Amino acid sequence: MKRKVLHVIPSLATGGASCLVTDLLCALDAACFTIGLCSLYEEPNNNLSKRLRDANIELFFLNKKRGLDVPILYRLWKVIKTYRPDILHVHQRAILYTLLPAVLGKVPRRLETIHSMAEWEGGRDTRFIRRFAYQYFGFVPVAVAKNVAASIKRVYKIKEVPVIQNGIATGKYRAVKAAVPIDKPVSLIHVARFSPEKNHALFVKALQKVVEARPGRIKALLVGAGPQLPSVRRMVQTCRLEKVVEFLGERQDIAELLGYSDGLVLTSNIEGLPLVVLEAMAAGKPVIATTVGGIPEVIDNGKTGVLIPPSDTDKLTDAIIDLIDHREYFTAMGLKGTAVVRERFDLSRVAEEYKNLYNIDGAQPVF
Known part of the structure; x- marks a missing residue:
């Protein structure tokens, strides 16, 4: 019965x-x-x-x-x-x-x-x-x-x-080893509700430093909606990052957006086990994320992704610059993450x- x-x-x-x-x-x-x-x-x-x-x-x-x-x-x-x-x-x-x-x-x-x-x-x-x-x-x-x-x-x-x-339903994500031209800006995606615990400000601060160190080499896609969206927009304007950061709003096509990106950044202060980390890994994308909640249970630091302390602007900046400078290494890291997600998190x-x-x-x- x-x-x-x-x-x-x-x-x-x-x-x-x-x-x-x-x-x-x-x-x-x-x-x-x-x-x-x-x-x-x-x-x-x-x-x-x-x-x-x-x-x-x-x-x-x-x-x-x-x-x-x-x-x-x-x-x-x-x-x-x-x-x-x-x-x-x-x-x-x-x-x-x-x-x-x-x-x-x-x-x-x-x-x-x-x-x-x-x-x-x-x-x-x-x-x-x-x-x-x-x-x-x-x-x-x-x-x-x-x-x-x-x-x-x-x-x-x-x-x-x-x-x-x-x-996640890993079958709908396709891991592709992309041949990224060295002169093409790295496109990083951040998918999260615009609320205080997601700490978008950390990403914006790091982007400002990355642009100073590697001008013209970075693009950022911010996906989501929520009460902090206006303040994050103002911060982007204050930091003069309007040509670097694109706000995409709330989207249903996360799998497709991940396919277009070169990696995921997640800057949360509080998490459980975020689906977007699993989705990015299933899509073969390297992940840079904070060591909160269940994220360290998914990412093996330096092997299937990069873990940084919460609210550490310098560590996040360094990780993004490493991704820009060593794309092949991070691409291989993303593909290793795919195997982990398919085996353990389907x-x-x-x-x-x-x-x-x-x-x-x-x-x-x-x-």
């Missing part, structure tokens, strides 16, 4: 967590599970919901208001009561609104994927609710990286935390591990 699984996520707006959830639900074994997804907010204008419907995933959009929205508790409880899931799988801040409906709906098995370091996954209110959910109401946290699992144990005093590292492995987790008949209490 097929088990019914209901995922609850705040929003299907484009982002790492929503893309991962969409990929996972489309990859799960339909012979074993009937799958639904409930989004607290309205349906966004992107291709994620279309992909889910094409995969026969039942969708619920609750049209939550901004800020505290108490009536959403009732609407979510009605979804749970009607859908009657065997397994409830929660993501991000949705735990705030899901705990009470899950308890009242007597869902037998309750999971929550933690997508970033536990100290930073939600605010104090979210962490307060999580503590109760884990200790008293049978919710099991699942970490997307080993470092994330360690942070969950540290914050919530839990002894055992399952780890299912993120993965989406099929993620789906199989969640399938196994869903099929565990845990002794969780039903309150």
Whole structure:
């Protein structure tokens, strides 16, 4: 008999967590599970919901208001009561609104994927609710990286935390060894939401130094949207980098953009296990990234990418200049990364591990 699984996520707006959830639900074994997804907010204008419907995933959009929205508790409880899931799988801040409906709906098995370091996954209110959910109401946290699992144990005093590292559909990425003319500027791409923890300012500061050291040898593509976008634009203008930096906005064609680039830079102060790092490696592109979250679990420094300390402008500058000066070496590094991602971080492995987790008949209490 097929088990019914209901995922609850705040929003299907484009982002790492929503893309991962969409990929996972489309990859799960339909012979074993009937799958639904409930989004607290309205349906966004992107291709994620279309992909889910094409995969026969039942969708619920609750049209939550901004800020505290108490009536959403009732609407979510009605979804749970009607859908009657065997397994409830929660993501991000949705735990705030899901705990009470899950308890009242007597869902037998309750999971929550933690997508970033536990100290930073939600605010104090979210962490307060999580503590109760884990200790008293049978919710099991699942970490997307080993470092994330360690942070969950540290914050919530839990002894055992399952780890299912993120993965991607590696087959849609094509690793190509590009013959880059030495006089052609290196094109680096940065894909992230424009929010403080992504630290775009670090990239801009490093670019300013790189342009001084290697004029005419660097181009940067910034992909994403978010509240920090205006301030980053102003910083680019202040640093006189308008001819170096191009803002591409929010995009759905990340695989194609990676194919056009010569490498990925990620300057985050906080991460879980970012999909864009896996995507760049699958596309055969060298990655320069900060040593945060699960990134060091993917990148072998100096072999499959370059790791730098968070907020270290000089180290980032040096890494970019090295890429400019030693393109063949970095190209080989990118191709080595492809082999790692295909072997260890393919989406099929993620789906199989969640399938196994869903099929565990845990002794969780039903309150």
